[in-house]
Amino acid sequence: MKLKSSMPKAKDPLHLLRLPTDAEWPVEETKRLTEELSLAYHMDEVACTSREVERISEKVRARMNHADVIVHGI
Amino acid sequence: MAAPFPTTSLNLLTKLKQSADDDNWNVSWKRFLELYHEPLTSSTRACYRFHTNGHEPAYGFIEEVVAQVVTDFFSKSQFRYDASKGRLRSYLRLLVNSRVIDLLRKEKPINQQELPEHYEETVPAETNHETESFHRSLLATLVEDLRNSIPMRQFEIFERVKLKHQHASFVAEDLGITRAMVDRNIYKALTALRQIASQPEYQQEFYES
Numbered sequence: 001m002k003l004k005s006s007m008p009k010a011k012d013p014l015h016l017l018r019l020p021t022d023a024e025w026p027v028e029e030t031k032r033l034t035e036e037l038s039l040a041y042h043m044d045e046v047a048c049t050s051r052e053v054e055r056i057s058e059k060v061r062a063r064m065n066h067a068d069v070i071v072h073g074i
Numbered sequence: 075m076a077a078p079f080p081t082t083s084l085n086l087l088t089k090l091k092q093s094a095d096d097d098n099w100n101v102s103w104k105r106f107l108e109l110y111h112e113p114l115t116s117s118t119r120a121c122y123r124f125h126t127n128g129h130e131p132a133y134g135f136i137e138e139v140v141a142q143v144v145t146d147f148f149s150k151s152q153f154r155y156d157a158s159k160g161r162l163r164s165y166l167r168l169l170v171n172s173r174v175i176d177l178l179r180k181e182k183p184i185n186q187q188e189l190p191e192h193y194e195e196t197v198p199a200e201t202n203h204e205t206e207s208f209h210r211s212l213l214a215t216l217v218e219d220l221r222n223s224i225p226m227r228q229f230e231i232f233e234r235v236k237l238k239h240q241h242a243s244f245v246a247e248d249l250g251i252t253r254a255m256v257d258r259n260i261y262k263a264l265t266a267l268r269q270i271a272s273q274p275e276y277q278q279e280f281y282e283s
Contacts, residue, residue: 047108063141063142064103
């Protein structure tokens, strides 16, 4: 049995996006890439309803309104 | 005067990278925050640790930095992003680093030594966590670009099967189409995704250093 440390490391599936668009994608790596896309998709879904993002949004909004006041002298 | 209406549809990443040259921002800052708050948070932590000999920032500190970076990025002031000078992510890290140092100076956290007046604003090397976070945000941007560039039905099939992990047969039955049509739509969506990802904006953000 191979030791874990001597096993070849799985290639980062993102490298597929670097291949020419007509090159064939290996099935296993394509599966891993769509898995990464799915994780990113869910991260985005969570961010859209996240309280943390909402709190930061309030701060950004306040700063932008403040900048408007300075720029336009409202 | 309103900005001229674009003659070709630009992808989201292109819009983000070109918006500083336009009269109007093409991407809402809220959407940008949703997509990029994770790498911005990760970079804030990394920069804070770097400048404070390994201390952890408070949540409030992180939120202040991220809010200031987003405001700066969309402010059209001296913080304009110039795509010819490098990657968007490098620029964002530079902004984060400056804001972390500003806030450390301003707030002087109780457990931190004061930064010297002429402190060198060295940007720390990108951590693995930052790289992974940036990649995830880029992939989310890619999915959004895909949604905007293929037929709605095709995206729905791709989304349900590949992103939400619904069974292809279930989706076929639910939509009243054959399983082969589901597979064909997924193939087409993946082909479109590859074409979007092959654009220089994505290639630069994913692979160039």
